[in-house]
Amino acid sequence: MATMLKLFAVFGSILCVVLTTGVVETPHPRFEYKYSFKGPYLAQKDGTVPFWEYEGSAIASEEMVRITPSLRSKKGSIWTKDKTNFEWWEIEMIFRVNGRGRVGADGLALWYTDKREKEGPVFGSTDKWVGLGIFFDSFDNDGRGNNPYIMAMTNDGTKVYDHQSDGINQQLAGCLRDFRNKPFAVRTKIQYYRNILTVLFHNGNTNNDNDYEMCLRAENVFLPQYGYYGISAATGGLADDHDVLKFMTYSLHPPGTEPTPSGIADAEKEKFSKEYEQYKEKLDKQKEEFRKQHPDEAKKKQMEFDPEQEYESHQQRELRQIFQGQSQMFEMMKGVHRKLDEVIGREERVLSMLSAVQVGGAAGGGGGQGLPQGGVVGRHEVEAMLNNQREMVQASRDMKAYVVDIHQRTGNIIAAQKTGGGQVFEGHTVLNELKDGLNIVKRDLASVNAKTQANPCPPVQAVNCLTPVYFFIFMGVQLAVMIGYIMYKSNKEAQAKKFY
Ligand SMILES: [Ca+2]
Ligand SMILES: [Ca+2]
Numbered sequence: 001m002a003t004m005l006k007l008f009a010v011f012g013s014i015l016c017v018v019l020t021t022g023v024v025e026t027p028h029p030r031f032e033y034k035y036s037f038k039g040p041y042l043a044q045k046d047g048t049v050p051f052w053e054y055e056g057s058a059i060a061s062e063e064m065v066r067i068t069p070s071l072r073s074k075k076g077s078i079w080t081k082d083k084t085n086f087e088w089w090e091i092e093m094i095f096r097v098n099g100r101g102r103v104g105a106d107g108l109a110l111w112y113t114d115k116r117e118k119e120g121p122v123f124g125s126t127d128k129w130v131g132l133g134i135f136f137d138s139f140d141n142d143g144r145g146n147n148p149y150i151m152a153m154t155n156d157g158t159k160v161y162d163h164q165s166d167g168i169n170q171q172l173a174g175c176l177r178d179f180r181n182k183p184f185a186v187r188t189k190i191q192y193y194r195n196i197l198t199v200l201f202h203n204g205n206t207n208n209d210n211d212y213e214m215c216l217r218a219e220n221v222f223l224p225q226y227g228y229y230g231i232s233a234a235t236g237g238l239a240d241d242h243d244v245l246k247f248m249t250y251s252l253h254p255p256g257t258e259p260t261p262s263g264i265a266d267a268e269k270e271k272f273s274k275e276y277e278q279y280k281e282k283l284d285k286q287k288e289e290f291r292k293q294h295p296d297e298a299k300k301k302q303m304e305f306d307p308e309q310e311y312e313s314h315q316q317r318e319l320r321q322i323f324q325g326q327s328q329m330f331e332m333m334k335g336v337h338r339k340l341d342e343v344i345g346r347e348e349r350v351l352s353m354l355s356a357v358q359v360g361g362a363a364g365g366g367g368g369q370g371l372p373q374g375g376v377v378g379r380h381e382v383e384a385m386l387n388n389q390r391e392m393v394q395a396s397r398d399m400k401a402y403v404v405d406i407h408q409r410t411g412n413i414i415a416a417q418k419t420g421g422g423q424v425f426e427g428h429t430v431l432n433e434l435k436d437g438l439n440i441v442k443r444d445l446a447s448v449n450a451k452t453q454a455n456p457c458p459p460v461q462a463v464n465c466l467t468p469v470y471f472f473i474f475m476g477v478q479l480a481v482m483i484g485y486i487m488y489k490s491n492k493e494a495q496a497k498k499f500y
Contacts, residue, residue, distance in 0.1 A: 025254060025255050026255070027088065027193055027252035027253055027254055027255070028252070028253045028254075028255065028258040029090060029250035029251070029252055029253075030250060030251050030253065030258070030259060031248070031249075031250055032084075032086070032089075032249040032250060032251050033051075033272075034051045034080070034082055035051070035080050035082075035084060035229055035247075035249035036247055036248045036249045037049050037050075037051075037052055037065070037246070037247050038245070038246040038247070038248065039062060039063040039064060039245060039246070040062055040063060041062050041276070041279070041280065041283075042060060042061065042062055042063060042064065042065065043060035043061055043062060043065075044279070045279075045283065047059075047060060048060070049065065049078065051080060051081050051082065052078050052079065052080055052081065053078065053079055053081055053116075054067075054076065054077065054078035054079070055076070055077055055078075055118075055119065056068075056074070056075045056076035056077055056119050056124065057069060057071075057074040057075060057076035058076030058077060058078050059076075060078075063245065064096075064243045064244060064245045065078055065231075065243070065244045066241060066242070066243050067108065067124070067231060067232065067233035067242040067243070067244060068124070068233045068234065068235050068239070068240070068241070068242045069239075069241055070098070070099050070100070070235070070239040070240050070241045071235065071239050072235060072236070072237060072238075072239050073235060073236060073237075074234065074235045074239065075119050075124035075232070075233070075234045075235075076124055076232065076233055076234075076242075077117070077119065077124050077125055077230055077231065077232035077233075078230065078231050078232075078244075079111075079116045079117070079228055079229070079230040080116075080228050080229045080230070082228075083226045083227060083228055084226045084227055084228075084229075084251075085226060086226075086251035086252075086253075087225055087226075088192060088193040088194065088251070088252040088253070088254075089191075089192055089193075089249060089250060089251050089252055090189065090190065090191040090192075090193070090249075090250045090252055091110070091188075091189070091190045091191075091229070091247065091248065091249050091250075092187065092188070092189050092246070092247075092248045092250075093110060093187065093188050093190075093231070093244060093246065093247050093248075094185045094186075094187045094244070094245045094246040094247075095108065095185060095186060095187075095188075095242070095243060095244045095245060095246075096182070096185050096186065096204075096241065096242075096243045096245065097136065097138060097148075097179055097180045097181075097186070097240050097241070097242055097243075098180065098181050098240060098241045098243070099180065099181065099238070099239060099240035099241065101238055103138075103139065103140075103238055104138040104139065104148075104180050104238055104239070104240035105138055105139035105234075105235055105236040105237065105238035105239065105240065106123060106137070106138060106139050106233075106234045106235060106236050107123050107135060107136050107137040107138045107139065107148075107233065107234070107242075108123060108135075108136045108231065108232070108233040108242045108244075109122065109123035109124070109125060109133050109134065109135050109136070109231070109232050109233070110133070110134040110136075110188070110190065110229075110230075110231055111125060111129065111131065111132070111133055111134075111228075111229065111230035111231070111232065112131050112132045112192070112223060112224075112227050112228070112229055112230075113129045113130055113131035113132070113133075113224070113227055113228055113230065114130045114131055114224040114226075114227050114228075115130070115227075115228065116228045116230065117129055117230060117232075121161075121163070122161045122232075123135060123137075123232050123233060123234050124232035124233050124234035125230065125232035127160055127161055128155065128157050128158065128159065128160060129155050129157065130155060130156060130157040130224060131154070131155065131223055131224050131227055132152065132153075132154050132192075132197070132221075132223050133152070133153050133154075133155070133161075134150070134151070134152050134188070134190060134199060135149075135150070135151050135152075135153065135167070136148065136150055136179055136188075137149045137150075137151065137166055137167075138179075138180060138240060139236065139238065140166065141163055141164055141165070141166050142164060142165045142166050142168065144166075144168075146166070146168075146176055147166065147176075148176075148177065148178050148179055148180055149166060149174055149175070149176055149177070150174055150175050150176075150177050150179070150188075150199065150201060150215050150216075151167060151171040151172075151173070151174030151175075151216075152171060152172040152173060152174065152197060152199060152216055152218065153167055153170050153171050153172060154172060154221060154222075154223065172197065172216070172218040172221065173216035173217070173218050174215070174216055175199075175201065175215040175216055177201050177203060177215065178203070179201075179203070179204070180240065182203065182204030182205065183204060183205065183319055183320075183322075183323040184204040184205070184206065184207045184323070185204055185245055186201070186202060186203060186204035187201070187202035187204070187212070188200065188201050188202070188215075189201075189202075189212060191252070192221070192223060193252050194254075195219065195220055195221050195222060196217065196218070196219050196221065197216075197217070197218045197221040198214070198216070198217045198218075199214075199215045199216045199217075200212040200213065200214060200215060201213060201214075201215040205323065205326065205327070205330070206323070206326075206327040206330060207327070208327065229247075229249065231244055231247065358379070
């Protein structure tokens with residue numbers, strides 16, 4: 001019984017792990033217009049931004065909210081009027097940080113806090129906040145050469161942001177990215193879902209919406225359940241324009257809990273779109289009236305506006321051309337990169353197959369039951385094959401050289417034949433002469449032979465001068481003389497020895 005229970009427990013825990021980690025769920029986003037703003041007609045005629053409040057040096061126009069102008073020691077901010085009513089969310093902010101200097105200051109912060117903050121020392125907002133701050137820190141206070149820097153920092157209302165170190169030891173995480181003076185507006189996407197915070201960044205070198213890259217990811221981030229969104233910025237001795245063009249908030253709903261679109265929301269939407277149309281019409285009418293009433297002033301404004309526009313457009317055109325070229329190059333590089341990845345992938349696959357074959361070979365050799373010996377290709381066999389191949393190549397090269405040599409020689413011979421045909425002919429005549437001479441000699445010999453046969457030689461008379469008897473007598477006399485001489489000589493030598 002106990003073992004059964006244990007088994008169930010193990011099975012249950014495995015199931016839990018699979019459910020919690022194995023499944024990557026994609027939440028359903030819903031656009032939250034009460035926590036968003038974007039152009040055109042971002043600000044209303046009276047300068048207010050619907051559902052938002054701004055203060056300090058911030059100014060809203062039709063196209064954007066300028067949090068600070070590029071003037072010294074400015075602070076500004078803009079905050080949502082209402083607290084959120086959703087737990088998980090994603091923000092996309094499109095903004096610009098532009099300034100004349102190579103170095104700018106101080107930076108821009110995006111906030112999610114439990115209450116709306118006032119003007120303060122942390123990028124234009126109050127310190128010891130409760131919640132999250134994402135800082136786009138332009139100025140390198142600690143002089144480590146690691147700015148502009150993007151970082152996330154949470155606070156429970158006790159921590160004081162350390163400006164002197166750029167908060168490097170207080171951050172959740174961060175990344176070194178340049179966001180100043182970019183050809184296109186830079187973007188950031190901040191997602192807070194199931195206590196995981198991710199910050200993506202788009203460096204504004206292209207106007208491709210999808211060129212986001214990961215800046216940071218932090219797990220186990222606990223923020224207030226509901227809160228206010230804010231953007232603040234500050235300038236110091238150096239100054240940048242901090243402009244926010246778009247701030248889009250989406251609430252994220254886990255699968256199965258997505259809100260059903262209610263009739264009220266649709267009605268509200270319709271009401272707002274109607275209001276918007278009316279407002280647009282009214283604005284156009286008023287513009288027209290203004291032009292009619294003050295033609296001179298309108299012209300003057302046009303005049304003031306145009307040259308700058310012209311000047312700007314000229315520069316912008318040039319820049320755009322450059323950056324279009326650059327973005328094309330970037331796209332091509334991306335293509336090349338993709339191809340390279342493919343190639344590397346293939347190579348890895350081949351390598352893994354090779355190693356599998358080798359492992360199979362080892363297993364086959366060790367166990368004797370793996371792959372049949374004939375089917376395994378060992379390293380030495382491959383090397384032997386390669387060597388054979390090399391030899392074959394060498395042999396074929398040699399053959400080629402021989403063929404070439406032969407070809408040359410035959411060519412030479414043919415050429416020589418063409419030029420020296422006379423010599424060959426002479427040789428032939430010499431040979432023929434020799435042949436003729438030989439034939440004559442042969443004929444003469446034949447005639448001599450015939451004559452000798454016709455007149456044979458007279459028989460030669462044999463003369464016998466020495467008979468065997470005389471021969472033996474002569475031999476006996478010679479022997480006696482020789483023996484007598486030898487005896488006389490030995491006798492003389494014996495006598496000579498007696499004197500010593
Ligand atoms: Ca700083
Ligand atoms: Ca720094």
